[in-house]
Structures are given as structure tokens and as C-alpha cells.
Amino acid sequence: MIPAAFDYVEVDSAEAAIAALGQHGDEAKLMAGGHSLLPLMKFRLASPSVVIDIGRIADLSYINDAGDHVAIGALTKHRAVETNELLKSQVPMLAHVASQVGDPSVRHRGTIGGSIAHGDPASDLPAALLALGGSVVAKGPNGDRVIPAADLFTGFLETAVASDEMLTEIRVPKAAGAGWSYQKFNRRAQDWASVGVAAVRNNGASGVALVNMGPTPVVATAVQDALASGADVEAAAALAADGMSPPDDLNGDPAYRAHLAQVLVKRALTEAAA
Template identity: 45%
Template sequence: MIPSAFDYAAPTTVQEALGLLDAASSAGDEVKLLAGGQSLIPVMKLRMADPSLVIDLGRIPGLSGITDDGAHLTIGAMTPHHVMATDPLLAAHLPLLQMAAATVADPQVRHRGTFGGALVHADPAGDMPAPVLAAGATFTLSSANGTRTVDAADFFRGYFTTAVGEGEILTSILVPKYTGWGAHYEKFTRVSQQWSIVAVAAMVRVEGGVIAEARLGLTNMASTPLRASSAEQALAGCALDADAIAVACSHAADATEPVSDLNGDADYRRHLVTVIAKRAVLAAVGLPHTGMRLAEA
């Protein structure tokens, strides 16, 4: 199918884009912002989205790139996934985001798709929301009234729903540095480039031969990304031992609400996430997946 007819605008400043948003809102028009288009264009072709105006953010300078701001990295919302996957600042200070970006779809999608676009799309099976939640990121939203910030814990509201309000544009994401932490993004799919059936974003700080702190984000275990709080607490003080880590990660499914679909029912996902969490944490602390078999999943 092809989309319905729509008007197209390509502003060159954030202020111009916000003006177009405000004018369309006043006229009662439905507007969609175009970032990389890897999610929007397919749903427009299926006419699941039928905007009268599409505002392309791709010509606005300053919305792409990664900068070091001391204790944080600032990532422009229009930064492509392939840049995330190869950026040296992320490799040094936020390897979890780099690992997750490298798993997104295929090279073509990674070159077109954007970090901010994936976050605003808020697909519960998407790969970028859980890592930013685990990292405690802060989102900067711009509107005609100025800017406001939203913590990652408050950003994701439900299926394909975020805190971005009418007349707002996500312009950047501020993420604390985790220099020296171990990290790993473990994704389970049945076929290459499939959406995650379950995935776990893990960051672990080791001190004195034990896990001092762990941060785990869960993909596709509810309508929004989740923190595996019970498992995080169980991992704190845990020895660098595969069996001890497995016991701690057995809590990864606590307080989750996974869906049942063709890829597996809710109980299957609850079991699977404990296996995937164990693998992610073991990789993050540099331990091999000793004795793990595909049959676990």
C-alpha cells in the first residue's frame, strides 16, 4: 500500500519546526514528526497513521551527535544507530548503549533509524528503551514555551506512548557516564533481525571481587521497559560466581507483565528473562556462559 496524501515540511531550525507544530495544532491537523522514518513510513503505508502533515527533522543541524559534558554524555535525538554503534565516547563511558545500537535490525536500518526516533516510538520490543532506562537517562523536550526534562523512569507511559506532549520535540538525551562498569546487551530472537522476544540490558560495577552495584533493564516484559529491581538488589554484594549470579537473576521476572503472542506465552517469557539476565550479567562481569545450553531457553 501507499500512504494517503499529506503535506511535507523540512524546517532547518528547531524553532521553525515548533512553529509548524503549533500552527498545525491550532488548525486541528494531525502531524507526525519524521526522524529516520524506519517506523513511521511503514505504518503510514499501512494507513495505521494518516497525518495531514509530516515534518522532517533531518535538515535541522545540531540534533545529531554525541558530546562529553563532564559527568554525562549528551546524545542528539537525530543521532543514527550506526553512529551510536561505533562512537568512541560511548565505547569508553556507555558501552551498553553501543552494544544495544549494534543489534538494531540491519545495517540499512541502522544508518537511517535514529536514537530519538526509536525512543519516541516506544515499541516495547525495541532495543533502545531498556538501556536508557537502566542508565537513568534524562530526556530534553522542546516546545514553543521552552524546554523541560523528563527522567527515563517517567518517559515511557505505555504501548507506543511517551511523555512527549502535543507541540513538543525530543531534542536530546542526557546519560550519566558509567566509566569502568561492565556492560552487556543480551537479546533473544528466533531469527536474525527479529524484534526481541526478550532482552536484558545489564550494567555491573565490580569492587573488591564482588558485584557492588547492578542496573538491569528489561525489553518486552511489559508495555514499557522495566528495571529488574529485585534482581538488582539480589546482585548487590554477589560473588563473581556463575551459580550465585544465576540465583540472583532468578528474580528478573519479578513484577513483570509480559504478553502472550505467537513468539511465546507470558510464562515462557518469565522463564526466558531469568536465563537471558544471567547470560547478560555473566558477560558484563567477564565470566563465561559455563554450562549454558540453548535448552535453557
Template identity: 70%
Template sequence: MIPAAFDYVRAGSAAEAISLIGQHGDEAKFLAGGHSLLPLMKLRLAAPSVLVDIGRVTDLSYIRDAGDHIAIGALTRHMDVETSAVLKEHAPLLAHAASHVGDPQVRHRGTIGGSIAHADPASDLPATTLALGATYVAQGPNGTREIAATDFYQGFLESALAPDEMLTEIRVPKMGGAGWSFQKFNRRAQDWAIVGVAAWRGSNGSGVALVNMGSTPILATSVSNALAQGASVSDAAQLAAEEAEPQSDLNASPEYRVHLAKVLVRRALEEAGK
């Protein structure tokens, strides 16, 4: 568990971090909470030559009510998302999902921005923010841009972020009292989901996203469309895996994942409808 040698620089601000990444090129990586990157480095599956530590860019740690949405700084720790009164009121699905990330140690170090930028389809927060119709803000050398969550996830561990861009903010629409549910099916409490479902359902529609059902987090649009057309929960749930391309691993075959997705989406919609 000894990583390859690397250089370490610490950024004091987002602008400095972006400048440092620009200087060091492709071999540099941002280090936030480190809970995805450092294990990969220790296993020598990743060997960046420079780490740009953004862990002390504290002005990117915030949760603010921004009118129609909640703005969350990318360096906000999972534990702060989990316990935020603002989020509990306006986006309780996200606060609850954050409480399922890893274990308490991970939640005290890991950040929402790190989790989303890592774009792991097995992580809880990419799918949850996707279900909620979030928008992500990226900052690069030429300023900031907004990226819809639906456009962000491009492949396994691949996002729409350019190499010299940094995720700075997550904007989550207020849920307006919609019912919601987060179903995480795993074998041990601290594990990644074998299959997970983040779902909400309200007067203005629904959103259902799947964890670990493909190379990216999956938005189950067929389910939402069916519900909009008046399908029953159990009929809609049968469409859970329409958009998914589940893979096989030690915990599940693709067939089992599809089955689980249907069961969990049904349960999620039932809970959200209560």
C-alpha cells in the same frame, strides 16, 4: 503499501519544527529516520495529515562528552551511536545495543531520538537507556525540560512528551568502567527482540532493563535490589520478571517470556560480572 495522502513540511531547526507541529495540531507527526512511522503509514495504521520532517535538523546530530554524562543529539543515527569512540569508552553498553537495532539499512537511517520517542517496548534503545539511568531532554514552545527515563515511558507507544514537544537530547551517565551485557534473543538477526536484556553492574550498583516484557520497557529493580542485598546472580535473576507484564504473541507466550527473561538476566549478569 500506499499511505493515505499527507502534507509534508521540512523544518530547518528544532524551534521551527516545534512551531510547525504547533500550527498543525494533533494530526501532525515528526518524521526523523522514518523507520517506525513510515511502515505504519504504509499499512494505513497511522495516517497523519502532516509530516514535519526533522531529518535535516543536523545540529541535533552529535555525541558529546559533557563531564558526568554523554549528551547525544536526538537525530543521531544508530550507526553513529554504534561506532562512536566517546560512547565506546564511556557508555559501551549503549554503543553495543545500537549495533543490534534492525539491520544496517535501518541503522543508517533510524535515529536514537526517533526510537525513544516512539516508545516501543520491543525496541532496544529505550530499555538500554532506561537501564543506564538516562535523562531525556524535551523542547516545547515554552522551552526545554528534562525527563528521567524512569518517568518517560507511560504505556504502549506512549511517552511523557506533549504533542508539541520534541525530544532533542539523550543524556547517558558515564558507566565508569562498570561491566555490562546486552542479551537480545530473537529468531532472525534483524528482528525485534522476543526478550532482550540490557544490564550493567559496577561498584556503585547495577541496572537491568528488559526489552519486550510489557507495554513499556521495564526496569528490573527487584534484580538490582537483590544484588545490592548480596543475592547471587542466579538468585537475583529469578526475580527478572517481577516488574514485567509480558504479553503473548506469535513468538512467545507470557510464560515463555518470563522464563527467557530469567535465563537472559542471569546470562547478562554473568557476562557483566566477568
């Protein structure tokens, strides 16, 4: 629990962060709330030589109505997402999922951008973003680009946000009347999910994404396809683990997780349809 030595750079704007990334290259890591990066550093599983602290950039903490979607600044704390009235009315699942992250002290420090950029398959918010069909804005030396959530998670703790870019905004489509459910199965209240399911059902369209069922946050494509083809909940849920490669750890082996995914997808689809 003692991190290796590193240099610390504090920046006050996204532009300064991009410049610092350009200067320090791959050896640098961005730190927002620090709740994903610092534990890795304390275990010495990550030893960046430079930590660029973006946590104090003032203008990246916001939740704005942007017409057909809600735009959320990357440094918005989980607690703000959890309690925001616009989100609660327009994208209630996201507010709910934010309330399921860690414990209150984590939610007061951790940020939505940090959680999503970390790309942890066991995290709650990436799966919610996938199910909602959201996107993110990545700012780099050449300006901004929008990355759909479906293209964002590329490998274990890896995303399509390049090493010289910074995730600055999260966009989630408004879905005020949609049915939704977030099923988080964990062993203690503050734990990551052993398996989780985010499901949205809106005018016949379905978004279903899974937590901790593979190396990345992942869309349950087989489930979505089956629902699109008219399958009932039971039949669709039976496909929950198709194409998945769940981890093997003390919380369960892959077979157990595959079963759990089926149970939880069924529960999620049932609740989302209710």
C-alpha cells in the same frame, strides 16, 4: 503498504518543528529517520494528517563530552552511535546496543531520538537508556526540560514527551569501568527482540531493564532490588518476570517470555560481573 494521504512539512530547526507542532496539533507526527513511523503509516496503523520531517535539522546530530555524561543529539544515526569512539570508551553498552538495531540499512537511516521517542517496548535503545540511568531533553514552546529515562515511558508507544514537544537530546552517564551486558534474543538477526535484557553493574549498583516484557520498555525493579539487598545472580534472575506483563505472539506466549527473561537476566548479570 500504501499510506493514506498526508501533508508533508520539512523544518530546518527544532524551533521550527515546535512551531509546526503548535500549528497542526495532535494531527501531526514528527519524523526523523522514518523507520518506525513509515511502516506504521504504510500499514495504515497510523494516519497522521501532517508529517513534520525533522530529519534534515543539521545541528541535532552530535555526540559530545558533557563532563559527567555524554550528550547525544536526537537525530544522531544508530550507525554513528555504534561507531563513536567517545561512546565506545565511556558508555560501551550504548554503542553495542546501537549495533544490534535492525540491519545496516536501518542503522544508517534510523536515529537514536526517533527510536527512543517512539517508545516501542520491543526496541533495543530504550531499555539500554533505562539500564544506564540516562535522561532525555524535551524542547517545547516554553523551553527545555529534562526527563529521566525512568519517567519517560508511560504507555504502549507513549512517552512523557508532550505532543507539543520534541525530544532533542539523549544524555547517558559515563560509566567507563562498569560491567555491562546486552542480551538480545531474537529469531533472525534483523528482528526485534523476543525478549532482551540490558544490564549495567557499577560499584555495587545495578541497572537492569527489559525489552518486550510489557507495554513499555521497563526496569526490572525486582531484580535490581534483590541485587541491592545482596542476592546472588541466580536468585535475582529468578525475579526477572516479577511484575511484568509480556505479550503473547507467534514468538512466544507470556510463560515462555517470563522464562526467557529469567535465563537472559542471569546471563546478562553473569556477563556484566565478569
